[in-house]
Amino acid sequence: xxxxxxxxxxxxxxxxxxxxxxxxxxxxxxxxxxxxxxxxxxxxxxxxxxxxxxxxxxxxxxxxxxxxxxxxxxxxxxxxxxxxxxxxxxxxxxxxxxxxxxxxxxxxxxxxxxxxxxxxxxxxxxxxxxxxxxxxxxxxxxxxxxxxxxxxxxxxxxxxxxxxxxxxxxxxxxxxxxxxxxxxxxxxxxxxxxxxxxxxxxxxxxxxxxxxxxxxxxxxxxxxxxxxxxxxxxxxxxxxxxxxxxxxxxxxxxxxxxxxxxxxxxxxxxxxxxxxxxxxxxxxxxxxxxxxxxxx
Numbered sequence: 001x002x003x004x005x006x007x008x009x010x011x012x013x014x015x016x017x018x019x020x021x022x023x024x025x026x027x028x029x030x031x032x033x034x035x036x037x038x039x040x041x042x043x044x045x046x047x048x049x050x051x052x053x054x055x056x057x058x059x060x061x062x063x064x065x066x067x068x069x070x071x072x073x074x075x076x077x078x079x080x081x082x083x084x085x086x087x088x089x090x091x092x093x094x095x096x097x098x099x100x101x102x103x104x105x106x107x108x109x110x111x112x113x114x115x116x117x118x119x120x121x122x123x124x125x126x127x128x129x130x131x132x133x134x135x136x137x138x139x140x141x142x143x144x145x146x147x148x149x150x151x152x153x154x155x156x157x158x159x160x161x162x163x164x165x166x167x168x169x170x171x172x173x174x175x176x177x178x179x180x181x182x183x184x185x186x187x188x189x190x191x192x193x194x195x196x197x198x199x200x201x202x203x204x205x206x207x208x209x210x211x212x213x214x215x216x217x218x219x220x221x222x223x224x225x226x227x228x229x230x231x232x233x234x235x236x237x238x239x240x241x242x243x244x245x246x247x248x249x250x251x252x253x254x255x256x257x258x259x260x261x262x263x264x265x266x267x268x269x270x271x272x273x274x275x276x277x278x279x280x281x282x283x284x285x286x287x288x289x290x291x292x293x294x295x296x
Contacts, residue, residue, distance in 0.1 A: 002255055002296075003255055003258045003288075003291065003296075004258065004262060005028075005288070006262075007258075007261070007262030008024075008258070008262045008263065008284055008288060009024070009028075009262070010261075010262050011261050011262035011263035011280075011281075011284060012024045012262075012263070012281060012284060012285075015261075015263060015277050015280060015281055016277075016278070016280070016281025016282075016284065016285075017277075017278055017281055018041050018044075019038070019041040019042055019044075019045075019056075019076060020278070020281035020282055020284075020285050021281070022034065022037045022038045022041045023038055023076065023079055023285045024281075024284070024285045024288065025037070026038055026079060026080065027079075027285055027288050027289045027292065028288070032083065035080040035081070035082075035083035036080070036083055038076055038077075038079060038080040038083075039076070039077060039080050039083055039084075039085045041076070042056070042072075042073050042076040042077065042085075043085075043087070045069060045072075045073065046073070046087060047063075047064065047065045049065055049094055049097075050065070050087070050090035050091055050093055050094035051064075051065020051066070051069060051070060051091065051094040051095075051098075052065055052066075052069030052070055052072070052073040052091070053065050053066055053069045054069075055274070055275075055278075056068075056069045056072045056073060057069055057071070057072055057121075058270065058272075058274070058275035058278040058279050058282070059116075059117065059118040059121065059270060059271045059272070059275045059279075060108070060111075060117050060118065060121045061115065061116045061117055061272065061274070061275070062111045062112060062113055062114070062117060062121075063112070063113070064109070064111075064112055065094060065109075066108055066109055066111075066121075067095075067098070067105045067106065067107065067108060067109070067130075067133045067134075067137060068108060068121065068133065070091060070094070070095055070105075070137050071133065071136045071137045071140060073091060074091070074137060074140035074141050074143075074144060075140045077140075077144055078140045078143035078144045081143065081144065081146065081147050081148075082147040084144075084147070084148045084150070088144060088148055088150045088151055089150045089154065092141070092150070092151065092154040092156045092157065093156075095137065095156045095160075096154075096155065096156040096159075099129075099156065099159065099160070100127070100128070100129045102129050102163055102166075103129070103134075103159035103160055103162055103163035104129025104130060104131065104134040104160065104163040104164075104167070105129060105130065105133060105134050105137065105160070106124060106125065106126045106127065106128060106129060106130055106133070107120075107121075107124040107125070107130035107132065107133045108121045108122075108124035108126065108133075109126050110126055116271055116272035116274070116275065117271065118269075118271045119271075129163065131163075131164060131167040131168070131179055131182075131183065132176070132178055132179045132182050133182075134160050134163055134164055135164045135168075135179075135182040135183050135185065135186035136182040136185070136186075137160070138157065138160045138161055138164055138186055138189070138190075139182065139185040139186045139188075139189040139190075140189075141154075141156075141157050141160075142157070142161075142186075142189035142190055142193075143189055145157060161190060161194070164183070164186050164190075165190075165194070165196065165197075165200070168183050168186075168187070168200050168203075168204070169200065171183075171203070171204070174207040175207070176216075176217065177214045177215065177216045177217065177219075177224075177225050178216070178225070180204060180207060180208070180214060180225075180230070181214075181225050181229055181230050183204060184201060184204055184230055184231065184236075184238050185230075187200050187201045187204070187237065188201070188231070188233070188236045188237055188238065191237055197237070198237055201237045201238055201241075202241070204238075205238060205241040208230065208238075208241070210242070210246065211227065211246055211249070211250075212226055212227025212228075212230060212231075212242060212246055212250060213225070213226050213227070214226075214230070216268070219268055219269075220267060220268050220269045222267060223267045223268050224267070226250050226253065226254075227242060227246060227247060227250040228247075228250045228251065228254055228290055228294075232286075232289075232290045232293070232294075233293060234293065234294055234295075247294075251291065251294055251296055254287055254290060254291060255291060255296060257287070258287070262284075263280050263281070263283070263284045264280065264283040264284045264286075264287045265280060265283065266279045266280065266283050
């Protein structure tokens with residue numbers, strides 16, 4: 001790896017929230033104590049109803065439990081695996097309580113205080129299921145289910161999984177870039193137990209250019225998703241659709257995006273100063289993890 005890890009560590013110490021500092025330590029080869037610390041750090045965003053809020057999704061700073069909070073809670077718990085959280089079942093129960101009859105969850109629930117929240121969260125339709133957020137949450141829940149029976153056997157995951165497969169199968173034209181990304185993440189996470197996922201990965205692959213770069217319609221200037229955003233793991237089934245040179249070029253791009261202060265940046269809009277810092281810490285952990293996992 002040609003990036004400067006010492007400078008990245010300094011960036012995390014000076015910019016990142018506790019949760020991402022803990023995830024960074026774990027990504028750098030931490031042990032059981034670091035796994036437990038990640039699980040403990042995410043508990044600070046937990047509500048008595050079993051869900052998560054309080055800005056765990058940096059551009060959704062509402063206190064109440066939200067699907068976006070559930071996504072990032074499960075993501076942290078999955079990163080900490082095989083450590084488990086004592087609150088997994090409660091989170092899945094909460095998701096079941098806000099799910100709609102088709103098995104999906106809405107992109108966001110009504111936001112009581114929209115201060116510093118992105119408009120796409122505040123304006124979401126709470127009465128319609130969203131493939132984007134349901135697939136994103138289910139992806140992380142499937143990762144947790146690899147070692148936690150509380151997740152594997154919970155009825156929410158089965159219902160959400162079926163909803164995602166049904167919605168993905170209905171796609172016959174290019175979806176919004178983030179819908180595409182979370183759909184392929186879901187298919188990768190579910191592929192071990194659902195063979196139909198492989199067929200659908202190939203189907204979604206036709207919407208992705210040969211270099212893996214997908215512009216975000218309506219996003220910030222130049223905002224795009226890249227091959228490593230879509231297929232970060234070397235064994236991701238989408239990787240079979242790209243040649244080695246495309247993967248290598250995108251790893252070079254990711255390495256080259258380390259900034260002089262040691263951190264990485266995001267190319268999407270942040271809706272508060274806190275969110276801008278928090279996304280950079282999150283992006284830095286993600287970049288380090290992806291580069292190391294891919295042998296850089």
